[in-house]
Amino acid sequence: MPLIQYLSRILFDFGALSGLGEEIARLGIRRPLLVTDKGIAAAGILTRALDAAKPFAPVLYDATPENPTEAALLDCLELWRDRGCDGVIALGGGSAIDLAKAVALLTSHGGALADYGVKTGGSEGIGKVSPQIAIPTAAGTGAEVGRACVMSLLDGRKSVAVNLNMVADTVICDPELTLSLPPQLTAATGIDALSHGIETTCSPWQNPPAAAIALDCVRRAAKWLPIAVQDGGNRQARWQMMMAALMGGMCLQKALGAAHAMANPLGALGLHHGTLIGVLLPHVLRCNEGHADAAMSELRAAIGLHPSAALHDWARDLVAQLGLPGTLGALGVDAAVLPEMARKASQDRLSQTNPRPLTQADYLALLQGAA
Structure with a gap:
């Protein structure tokens, strides 16, 4: 059963980053741990954030991997303890x-991340976590307002903790930070945002507010993503795509479907999540035909397609237009791993909310079709 709840303080507009220092003070944080990656530092965004944080001087962790890991989490926790941090x-x-959500969780609750897995019921015991501020630098995952934390554990398993108490206390969405994002990354992250709107619209769970937000996410992303990719300096396109990504995160409580169920295990191979979604989404849309007719009609109207148009053809053509890979083979995925990926996808919690029930064999057929 979905829980209808929207809980976060969001600063959204060009220049919103300038409010960082004030937000740190408002939350009562004295020594924040700033979690980022070396690419953000190289792009000059880190320097801008550190300037905006003044008079506070955050402790820096800039080694976030492309897909978050428990090893990185343990490094952050050690830094937190050694430097006396009190917020992230x-x-x-x-x-x-x-990664920051996991830091906020374990510094307030203790234990290991695996203790809070949603599959084992551990997520139900998550209470208030350490103060946190989320500043997205791409228009994609919507994780800034998400209640889930996904991470690869030391033993190779994937852990997912889900609780509304993990949503960031403050979210700062500044489209200025996305202006320097290269076209391919703009495309890959943008496809992820679009897919959130599409898959939540098709989800059988009833959540009318999330459904309305999902359709508006699709309207914005379908129109503005090609423009943002073609002209990265277009400020309106960047604003609209960051809003689409935010809305995509807001509607996740209606749940996703098979594209994400497959992308999760494939992501453990070190592949970019949004790029995977671009490959998988057209195949899932074709697979779901006849199982979410009302939702498909709403999607066609939101995108501006003819009522008889095939959504999977539109999605495939969009991925090609954006210059993204169209097959798993183009990403270097070995066909030998597909049966195991199908097994994991069939066991993923997001498979339960795909409009068409899928077996392990169904997933294998989808993955082979995308190969």
Whole structure:
């Protein structure tokens, strides 16, 4: 059963980053740990964030991997203890934001991340976590307002903790930070944002507010993503895509579907999540035909397609237009791993909310079709 709840303080506009110092003070944080990655530092965004944080001087962790890991979490926890941190700031994409959520969780609750897995019921015991601020630097995952934390454990398993108490206390969305994002990353993150709107619209769970937000996410992303990719300096396109990503995160409580169920295990191979979604989404849309007719009609109207148009053809053509890979083979995925990926996808919690029930064999057929 979905829980209808929207809980976060969001600063949204060009220049919003300038309010960082004030937000740190408002939360009563004295020594924040700033979690980011070396790419953000190289792009000059880290320097801007550190300037905006003044008079506070955050402790820096800039080694966030492309997909968050328990090893990185343990490094952050050691830094937190050694430097006396009392709050966390995430600066980056979904990986940095998920890593920061895990830091906020374990510094307030103790134990190991595996203790809070949603599959084992551990997520139900998550209470208030350490103060956190999320600053997305790409328009994609919507993790800044998400309640889930996804991470690869030391033993290779994937852990997912989910609780509304993990949503960041303050979210700062500044489209200025996305202006320097290269076209391919703009495309890959943007496809992820679009997919959130599409898959939540098709989800069988009833959540009318989330459904309305999801459709508006699709309207914005379908129109503005190609423009943002073609002209990265277009400020309106960047504003609209950051809003689409935020809305995509807001509607996640209606749940996703098979594209994300497959992307989760594939992501453990070190592949970019949004790029995977671009490959998988057209195949899932074709697979779901006849199982979410009302939702598909709403999606066509939101995108501006003819009522008889095939959504999977539109999605495939959009991915090609954006210059993204169209097959798993183009990403270097070995066909030998597909049966195991199908097994994991069939066991993923997001498979339960795909409009068409899928077996392990169904997933294998989808993955082979995308190969």
